[in-house]
Amino acid sequence: EPEVTQTPSHQVTQMGQEVILRCVPISNHLYFYWYRQILGQKVEFLVSFYNNEISEKSEIFDDQFSVERPDGSNFTLKIRSTKLEDSAMYFCASSVLSYGYTFGSGTRLTVV
Amino acid sequence: SQQGEEDPQALSIQEGENATMNCSYKTSINNLQWYRQNSGRGLVHLILIRSNEREKHSGRLRVTLDTSKKSSSLLITASRAADTASYFCATALNRDDKIIFGKGTRLHILP
Numbered sequence: 777e778p779e780v781t782q783t784p785s786h787q788v789t790q791m792g793q794e795v796i797l798r799c800v801p802i803s804n805h806l807y808f809y810w811y812r813q814i815l816g817q818k819v820e821f822l823v824s825f826y827n828n829e830i831s832e833k834s835e836i837f838d839d840q841f842s843v844e845r846p847d848g849s850n851f852t853l854k855i856r857s858t859k860l861e862d863s864a865m866y867f868c869a870s871s872v873l874s875y876g877y878t879f880g881s882g883t884r885l886t887v888v
Numbered sequence: 889s890q891q892g893e894e895d896p897q898a899l900s901i902q903e904g905e906n907a908t909m910n911c912s913y914k915t916s917i918n919n920l921q922w923y924r925q926n927s928g929r930g931l932v933h934l935i936l937i938r939s940n941e942r943e944k945h946s947g948r949l950r951v952t953l954d955t956s957k958k959s960s961s962l963l964i965t966a967s968r969a970a971d972t973a974s975y976f977c978a979t980a981l982n983r984d985d986k987i988i989f990g991k992g993t994r995l996h997i998l999p
Binding site for chain 1 (some may be wrong): 921930983986987989
């Protein structure tokens with residue numbers, strides 16, 4: 777069964793450093809998303825991406841965040857200057873026609 | 889906010905029993921989806937129900953949707969130890985809209 781692949785599974789970074797979280801969505805999917813889940817809390821929407829551009833973003837997705845689909849297969853989330861409160865699980869998802877998302881296993885980001 | 893709110897927050901039942909989780913939301917929706925998350929893992933899509941549907945089945949799962957009450961329920965029949973997980977409902981306002989998750993129900997199946 778097709779999967780969404782996320783790398784790395786765990787990343788530790790120092791506060792103020794840039795991180796790039798990588799995702800390979802399912803190849804024939806059209807919609808791409810990033811969500812995050814702070815430990816013990818609910819899953820929060822960050823951004824959706826369709827037709828090579830951001831279609832919607834949440835208030836969490838401020839100027840420190842950016843997304844790219846650089847080569848038609850990868851989908852990346854960049855955090856320019858990480859803060860302690862960015863520590864969370866980050867999930868990538870993709871879907872066809874936005875029905876029923878397929879999520880990756882997540883990247884656990886720890887900012888120290 | 890359109891987000892769903894699950895009830896109860898936590899549920900412990902004996903293996904073999906049925907588990908029922910509820911989700912309420914605030915605005916009209918296009919569809920509602922249920923996801924499962926095993927501890928520290930990713931989210932697995934279970935079932936999607938559209939606003940014009942009232943009930944859907946998938947294996948041991950049964951989902952109902954009552955748009956007049958803005959609520960949905962997820963029933964897992966004949967529960968198994970492997971069903972231990974958190975279950976989330978997520979709603980989409982429009983067909984191509986993002987989905988917004990509720991806080992989830994932690995289900996624990998006792999042997």
